Amino acid sequence: MFRLALTPKWLGSLLLVLVLVTCFVGLSAWQVDRARYKNDVTASAGVDEVKDFNDVMNAQAPMPGILADQRVRLSGQWIPDAQVVVPGRMQNDESGYWVVTMFAPDGARLGDGVTVADADEKTIAIPVVRGFTTDEHTAMTSEARGGQVELTARIGPIEGPVEGNDLPDGQVRTVSTSQIINMFPDLLTYSGFLIPETAGGAAASVGTDGLEQVPTTTTRDEGGFDLQSAVYALEWIIFAAMALYMWFQLLRDDYVRRRLGEDSQDTEKSVEYVVVKPAGDATIAPEVMSGLTGLPAHRHGGQKPGKKSGKRSAKTGGKTDGSTSTTDPADADPTDTSTTGGN
Known part of the structure; x- marks a missing residue:
């Protein structure tokens, strides 16, 4: 089998398999790298750079x-009447409420290709988390002041809507722009919300009037081991092992086929015979054995060439043609009553 593996056909297929195995191992290493660093926040992402909103x-x-x-950095004004309270938020291991107020940025614009009916009559605004409190009454009565505000904030991805029919009026379970717009139909909004880092101006209203400022923790995972990528890495190693195993199995099958072909050719050269004896015979006829072995029939108990077979005729004593006839007692017929001599 080793000699067969060194033939051009199988060496070529092995080279192809090794190329595939190298690719699979490389992909596995890439997935391991992703498992270790996939969730890291890299400086190249530029999330810490302050950009114009x-x-x-x-x-x-x-x-x-x-x-x-x-x-991001932006300026604008609060819309005090467009405000919601979000219960069930945690801060400093305490459960409390977020106070979220709509903020109208200066210079806001719609996305490219976006058309909205009566857009000129509506105000573009984004939800902003003004603060946190553990007291429901403080959250419900807190109001933003009017006037110009300058904010530096982080963008938070919008949350999915959750039914809150059991909540008091003015409260929602998530910061969902679809729910907020249903509550304030005269507004247009964004697919995100803001958590302020700093607020300037007389109407800042962030972390004031009994509210604590919400820390701008990132929503991305800060590193860690990604299990999904680790599983993918293991799968690529399995694929590499399977490729090598399949090549070996195909080589082995080819080797077995070749061996079986040689054995069948040897079998055709050596012919086996089966001799069937007639019923009742104790031995095989000497002529049949001679045909099988190539030896003379008399070597198998047959009559020697030139020796007469059968019964001898009964004769009286005397000479015939000047020779004496001798009868072998073993060949004599016991039923023959003829005399063998003169009376």
């Missing part, structure tokens, strides 16, 4: 995931 966000348009946690 209107350069990265457009109203009524989907927000790319890469913008999550992006730092």
Whole structure:
């Protein structure tokens, strides 16, 4: 089998398999790298660089995931009447409420190709988390002040809507723009919300009037081991092992086929005979054995050439043609009553 593996056909197929195995191992290494560093926030993402809000966000348009946690700078005014309270939020191991107020950025614009009926009559605004409190009454009565505000904030990805029919009026379970817009139909909004880092101006209203400022923790995972990528890495190693096993199995099958072919040719050269004796015979006829072995029949108990067979005729004593006839007692017929001599 080793000699067969060294033939050009199998060496070529082995080379192809080794190329595939190299690719599989490389993909596995790549997945291991992703498992270790997939969730790391890299400096190249630029999320810590402060960018102009209107350069990265457009109203009524989907927000790319890469913008999550992006730092932005914007100015505008609060819309005090457009405010919701979100219960069930945790801060400093305490459960409490977020106070979320709509904020109208200066220079806001719709996304490219987006058309909205009566857009000129509506205000573009984005939800902003003004603060946290453990007291429901404080959350429900807190109000933003009017006037110009300058914010530096991080963009948070919008949350999915959750039914909150059991909540008091003015409360929602998530910061969902679809729910907020249903509550304030005169507004147009974004696919995200803001968590302020700093607020300037007389109407800042962030972390004031009994509210604690919400920390701008990133929504991305800060590193860690990604189990899904680790499983993919293991799968690529299995594929590499399977490729080598399949090559070996095909080589082995070819070797076995060749061996069986040689054995069948040897079998055709050596012919086996089966001799069937007639019923009742104790021995095989000498002539049949002679045909099988190639030896003379008399070597198998047959009559020697030139020796007469059968019964001898009964004769009286005397000479015939000047020779004496001798009868072998063993060949004599016991039923023959003829005399063998003179009386």
